[in-house]
Amino acid sequence: MKIYKVLGLMSGTSLDGLDLTYCHIWKTPTGWDFDIKNTDSIPYSDTLKEKLKNAIYLPADTLLEFHNTYGTWLGKQSKEFIKTHELEAHFIGSHGHTTHHQPQKGFTFQIGSGQHLANESGIKVICDFRSNDVALGGQGAPLVPLGDRLFFGQYDYCLNLGGISNISFERNGERLAYDIGLANMILNHITQKINLNYDKDGALARKGSINKPMLEQLNNLEFYKLPFPKSIGFEWFVAQVVPIVEANDDNIENLLHTSIHHICDQIAKQVELQKNKTENTLFVTGGGALNGFLMETLQEKVGSNTKVVKPTNLLVEFKEALIFALMAVLREENSINCLRSVTGAKRDCSGGVIYLPA
Structure with missing residues (x-):
């Protein structure tokens, strides 16, 4: 039985902070199961919270710069969490933070550059789970x-x-x-x-x-x-x-x-x-x-x-981060992780982009 050891990252619209969930996920004869091993929630500083809240108003070049710096910040938090708890992680499943969500116009954007996250943490990253579904005419949400x-x-x-x-x-x-x-x-x-x-x-x-x-x-x-x-x-x-x-x-x-x-x-x-x-x-x-x-x-x-x-x-607190770890596992297996019945897309798909650390 293959056990995936994954760190899930989630930042939600309530802007409470970054949730980190390290879990083991494996396939069973009837489906999937999990065990949450370690968790943490890192509150956002007032400055970062305001920046995330107002990111929707940023010009494109400033937003993309923030996308990269926030990705590096996510990588630092991940690296420190893994080091503190002495963990082995096969990859990170990151939701990022949604700044723009307008599927009716054909786009959704979650900041937190996967390449910057991978480079900073030194671990493979799977992220950007919503874009493929939106490209297929779906809402890109909800994914949970x-x-x-x-x-x-x-x-x-x-x-x-x-x-x-x-x-x-x-x-x-x-x-x-x-x-x-x-x-x-x-x-x-x-x-x-x-x-x-x-x-x-x-x-x-x-x-x-x-x-x-x-x-x-x-x-x-x-x-x-x-x-x-x-x-x-x-x-x-x-x-x-x-x-x-x-x-x-x-x-x-x-x-x-x-x-x-x-x-x-x-x-x-x-x-x-x-x-x-x-x-x-x-x-x-x-x-x-x-x-x-x-x-x-x-x-x-x-x-x-x-x-x-x-x-x-x-x-209650870490279910979403757990499920984005699962989303990453399904993407790793090239299995369906976005359902057309939920999002209204043309077909089911396997969403997520894979980044390897440089």
Whole structure:
């Protein structure tokens, strides 16, 4: 049995920091399995966080320069992590950080140059997992659903609450998935008004009450009416959501409380739409799963016939990095890792570009 020893890297739209997950991944008679060995999460400095947040506004030459320097930075973090834990890694699977995502225009861009990462770390790198799918007419997102199928297929629905919420599930032998809408992106935007990175356990949100006009505005966003496959990025958030938040002059507690009700309203609506049996399980990971008030509100809105399942904090926090390690393994084997049923592409494909250290 061949065991792949892989370091997965993930940086999400919530800008919490860089997640590193070193895992062993192997094929079983019925599918795939994994063992997470070591993890770390490196918070972004205020300077780097602001630069990543505003990268969408950079001119092309400055953006490409940042693409390279950020790739070198990823390589340094990887090298230090591997050295500290005395690990052997066959390769690194890196998601990079999404700065531009406009599949309707035929492009998506995750910064973090694979060649710079490989050169700095001294290890083979597999990255840029989304571009092939977009070139085939797909959304290039979400990509995690294949990992949901292979690693967590015992649950009826897999929900990820990162900066954006997305869901995946099986229907008639196909994996379906799409971005539902907002999650931590709006919550963190609001807490940053009072210089907080996030609302721990939803403590501030719990104290608030619903701002009805704001809730109505959020629930009426055009994106929610679109059919899937569909995905959103930071551009959509800036253009469509930020103006709503800024136009509602209310206290932080009420803004957070309202946003959580909105997030859970939209998730519950999609679960209800997709249900095909009475009793269901909803497996929840991503930073939003650590928000106690959000999880309580979600359980309340989906109802008692859908059980909200939160796994260990290790999986909650590092599932995405784990799955990008899996994406790299599948690319190494030249196996399918992007599903047309999820992204709307012309065909399934094996996404990812391989870089060898110079």
